[in-house]
Amino acid sequence: MRTDIPSALNSADGRWIATKGIAAYLVVLNLNGTIFGLIVFGAPDRWTSTQAGTFGVGVGQLVLGGLLYAAAGRLPQVVWSCLPLFMICATTFQSLLVDMRHQLGLLLLVPILYSAYYLNNRMLAATLAVAIAGNAVSMARPPLGVYASAEIVFFTIVAALVSLTVKRLRREVERLVILLARDASTDPLTGALNRRSFDEVFRAALADSVQTGRPVALVVFDVDHFKTINDTHGHAAGDRILCDVTEILRQCCRSTDYVGRLGGDEFALLMPGADSEEGAAIAERLRSGLAHGSGGGATLSVGVASAPAGGVTVAELTAAADQALYSAKRMGRNRIATFEGI
Missing domain, CATH: 3.30.70.270 (Reverse transcriptase/Diguanylate cyclase domain)
Known part of the structure; x- marks a missing residue:
């Protein structure tokens, strides 16, 4: 005997709503690249080819975010799983172009947060590995800073702690949602559906x-x-x-x-x-x-x-x-x- 009801996220409408939410999040994520480009574009010095490349990557990220939002309901799951990896690579590339190594760690936390909340443990591990590698490559770029090694270790620890915290919060949210759904759908005396x-x-x-x-x-x-x-x-x-x-x-x-x-x-x-x-x-x-x-x-x-x-x-x-x-x-x-x- 069943006393449960299908979850809203198992329906076509529920999947569309969830995917739209993820796509909107990624639009904000892609704004990072555009902001990078705009900062460089507005710099007082001459606009070099490196800066032009940074601006182009940023605009491309924003356009990609808009396309993802528009096509959210028609894209396969693999696209949403691989996007954080692409975002990390694009942001790291921008950092290498204009040497924003000290700001990169903060920006990389955004795709890590996305992966920790929306993706499974395997994809989160891949995201962490790519983010840590990207941060290390950026920090190791000449001229090498005095505390480069310490900053790499610090980012690795912070990224891991943030991931574990978000995963734990996600599990708690899911548990509470299940409890609330059960209480809202069943008769408290008999346990039958209301x-x-x-x-x-x-x-x-x-x-x-x-x-x-x-x-x-x-x-x-x-x-x-x-x-x-x-x-x-x-x-x-x-x-x-x-x-x-x-x-x-x-x-x-x-x-x-x-x-x-x-x-x-x-x-x-x-x-x-x-x-x-x-x-x-x-x-x-x-x-x-x-x-x-x-x-x-x-x-x-x-x-x-x-x-x-x-x-x-x-x-x-x-x-x-x-x-x-x-x-x-x-x-x-x-x-x-x-x-x-x-």
């Missing part, structure tokens, strides 16, 4: 059903005389029964099924790829398990419908399953009814 999250999964499953022709079964059920149970035995007893329902579902349904608590004692089970017959079989295992097992004698009335027979929209299939549920209640409760059988 109504909003269940509807999201429901719509996605039906869209897939329409596209592929695979059936989708919807099982809706509620606890018989639940208000009487609460009034007689207390709300704690009612809560235990609701938890028993989800626990028995975990034992009898498929790993690909979704369960949601729609409100009060009303639950729904979504079964992608299953028809009403399969839905009724799972419902019977749940009903008998609750009646004779940990449910303390509580019973369920269950309605089952499937797409496309019961409808191809959320409203249509829900109405069909509800109609079957009402039929089960009219027949005396503690039973299962299918939309096709009424």
Whole structure:
């Protein structure tokens, strides 16, 4: 039984948003090269061919950043993975042209930050290696400074510490996002999906059903005389029964099924790829398990419908399953009814 929902970043829109964010970051990153060029261009001395080359590289970096942003959603992952390496090489080349060795370390931290946050450990290691090598080459350029070796070691230590810190922060952010997403999408008592999250999964499953022709079964059920149970035995007893329902579902349904608590004692089970017959079989295992097992004698009335027979929209299939549920209640409760059988 699944009580998770697909992450927003797994959708096409989510990927586009994430990629656009990375591209915007790289536009800012490329501004470094342009700023280099503008500083050199505005220098009081004569504009040499070396300075012209620096300015050209800077403008080229800015143009590249704009193109990346414009084509963000169409570029393969390998482009985003290799860009920090290119940025480091371009910035190091500019530093060699105009001897800005003492400012290079700060500029190289920008692609390192990008790699530490967005890329995997292997690409981060490659980025660090290229950045450290580029900084060492720039610092070793004649005339050699008195503290060149110390500055190379210092940059290496700082770059490594920054990378480790950002990676750790990224993991913590991901952990918090997962916790927040879980709390926002699940019912705190039973752990089942809440109504909003269940509807999201429901719509996605039906869209897939329409596209592929695979059936989708919807099982809706509620606890018989639940208000009487609460009034007689207390709300704690009612809560235990609701938890028993989800626990028995975990034992009898498929790993690909979704369960949601729609409100009060009303639950729904979504079964992608299953028809009403399969839905009724799972419902019977749940009903008998609750009646004779940990449910303390509580019973369920269950309605089952499937797409496309019961409808191809959320409203249509829900109405069909509800109609079957009402039929089960009219027949005396503690039973299962299918939309096709009424």
